[in-house]
Ligand SMILES: Nc1ncnc2c1ncn2[C@@H]1O[C@H](COP(=O)(O)OP(=O)(O)O)[C@@H](O)[C@H]1O
C-alpha cells in the first residue's frame with residue numbers, strides 16, 4: 163500500500179470535515195476520490211500532506227508514519243492544488259524551475275525536467291510568458307507541470323479540471339493517464355463523476371466527511387443495479403398509458419415528463435417486450451428508447467438521495 | 473536559497489516595489505535638496521564693515537561661497553531687505569577684531585526679514601566661524617599675528633584646526649532631513665516587501681511551497697533574508713546618491729551610519745512581517761501601513777526636529793523606533809562613534825524582538 167489512512171477524524175470547530183475515514187491505495191493505481199463540494203476531499207488531502215493537523219487516526223505513506231518522516235515523504239509527492247498555486251509574476255519556465263529547485267533538482271537534470279514538464283503540458287512554446295497572459299486551461303496545466311516535474315511516486319490532484327474548457331480538460335485527463343503509465347500512483351479528486359469514471363480504477367465516494375462507498379467502478383455500480391431505468395420518447399400522450407404500464411410485471415415506477423416516459427423496473431424483470439407492447443397497443447408511436455446503465459452519479463444519488471452537483 | 477533568490481527576483485521585477493524602494497526616498501531627498509539649496513544659491517548678503525581688519529576681510533571672503541556679498545551702508549540695510557535686494561544684512565562693529573583677540577564677547581549684528589530657512593545656514597556658519605575664531609584667539613593668547621596666521625590656516629584648511637572646527641560649520645541639516653526620509657522609506661519598503669508573503673498566501677503558492685520538502689521556518693528565514701538584502705541595497709543606493717550626486721555631508725563615518733541603519737532595517741523587517749501576519753489580506757495591509765508608519769515617522773522626527781514638538785509628544789516619541797534611529801544617525805553625523813549609540817541600538821533591537829513576537833503570535837494552521 164502506498165497510502166493507508168486509518169479512522170481519520172478532523173474537526174473544524176463544529177464542522178466534522180473528515181469523519182472516521184479509512185482509505186487504502188495500492189501502488190500503480192489511479193485512485194478516484196469522488197464527492198460533492200464540501201465533502202471533505204481537500205481537507206483529507208491537507209491532512210495527508212501534514213498541512214492540517216488531524217484529531218484522530220493515523221496516516222501512513224510509503225509504509226512510513228507521516229508525522230515522523232514528513233520531510234522525506236514530501237519529496238516523493240507531487241501535489242496539484244485545487245486552487246491555482248502558481249506565481250503570476252514569474253514566467254512559466256521560472257515557475258517550474260522554482261518548484262523543481264524546492265524538490266532539490268539542480269543542473270542539467272533540472273533543465274531536462276523543466277523542458278519535459280512543459281512539453282508534457284503543452285506549454286513549452288509559451289515558457290517565456292508570465293501566466294497573467296494565460297487562459298484558464300493553460301494556468302491549470304502549468305499548475306500540473308509544477309507538480310510532476312520531479313517524477314514523484316505519488317501525485318495528488320485536487321480537482322485539477324475545475325472551470326476549464328472541454329479541450330483542456332481532455333488534455334489533462336490524458337496526461338493523468340500518461341503520468342500513471344510513467345509510474346506514478348495518482349489520487350484524483352473530483353466532483354465530476356464522468357472524469358472519475360473515465361480514468362480511475364478504484365474509487366472512494368465521500369459525503370459529509372464520511373466514506374459512503376468504495377470499490378472498483380463495477381463494484382460500485384452493481385450496488386445500485388437492482389433496478390433498471392428505461393427512458394422512452396413517444397409521439398403523443400395517452401392518459402391511460404401510465405396506468406397501463408404500471409400494471410406490467412416488474413415495473414416499480416412510471417412517470418411522464420412531456421413526451422418522455424421514465425420507467426424504473428426491477429432488475430432482470432425481462433419485461434421490455436411487454437412494455438413496448440402496451441405502448442403500441444395504445445396507438446402511440448415510439449420515437450426513441452434508451453436503457454440507462456447505472457452510473458456513479460446514480461450510485462451517489464441512491465446512497466444519499468442527492469445529486470453530486472447541487 | 474531558492475526562495476531567497478526568487479523573492480529578490482520577483483520584488484525587483486515589480487514596478488510598485490521599486491518605486492517604494494528607490495523612487496520615494498530619492499524623490500523626497502531631491503525635494504529636500506531643492507529646499508535647502510534653492511534660496512541659498514541666489515542669496516545676497518549686505519555687509520557693513522566698520523572694523524576693516526585682516527580678520528574681517530578673511531571673514532567676509534569666507535562668506536563668499538554662501539551668497540553674493542555686497543558692501544553697503546548701514547542705513548541702506550532696511551530698504552534693501554524690504555525690496556529683497558539683499559536677504560541678510562551684517563554689521564561688524566569697530567573694534568570687533570580686537571575684542572575677539574582679547575577674548576571678549578563681541579556681536580555681529582545680523583538683519584533679515586525674518587529668520588527664514590534661507591538665512592539659517594549662513595547664520596550657523598557665522599556662529600561657527602566666530603566660535604572657531606575664539607578658539608584660535610585663545611590659542612594665540614592675545615598675539616594678533618599668531619591669531620591672523622591661525623585664521624588663515626583655518627580658512628585654507630591645511631591643518632588640524634580645520635578638522636576640529638570647520639566640519640561643524642558645514643550644515644548637516646539637509647543630511648539629517650534626507651535621513652529622515654530614508655528612514656520613512658525603509659519602513660514603507662519593508663512593509664511592501666513583506667506583502668509578498670501575503671501575496672503568496674492569497675495566491676496559494678504559500679500552501680504549495682509547504683507541500684514541498686520545505687519547512688515553514690526555512691521559508692520565513694529566506695524571505696526575511698531577502699528583505700534584509702534588499703533594504704541594504706536601498707540604503708546604499710540612497711547613500712551613494714546623497715554623497716556623490718547631491719554632495720551632502722555624510723559625516724565622518726559612512727560605515728557607522730550603515731551599521732546603525734542595518735540595525736534599523738532589522739526593526740523594519742520585523743515590523744513588516746508582524747503587520748503582514750496580523751492583517752487579514754493585502755487590502756488591509758496596505759490600509760494599515762500608512763496609519764502606523766506616518767505617526768511613527770512624524771513623532772520620530774523624520775519631518776521636523778523632535779525638539780520643536782510639545783513636551784508630551786517628545787515623551788511619546790520614545791515609544792517609536794524611528795526616534796532612536798534618528799538620534800543614532802544624528803550622533804554619528806556629528807562625529808560620535810558606535811559606542812555612544814549602544815543604548816539606542818539596543819532599544820532598536822528590543823523593538824525588533826517585540827515585532828517578531830507579535831508576528832508569530834497567531835501561529836494557526838496553514839489555511840488551505
Ligand atoms: N479552514 C477551515 N475552517 C473551517 N472549516 C473548514 C475549513 N476548511 C474546510 N472547512 C469545512 O470542511 C468541510 C470540507 O471542506 P473541503 O475539504 O474543502 O471539501 P471539498 O474539498 O470536498 O469541497 C466543509 O464543510 C468546509 O466548510
Ligand SMILES: [Mg+2]
Nearest residue numbers: 203204205244
Ligand atoms: Mg476541495
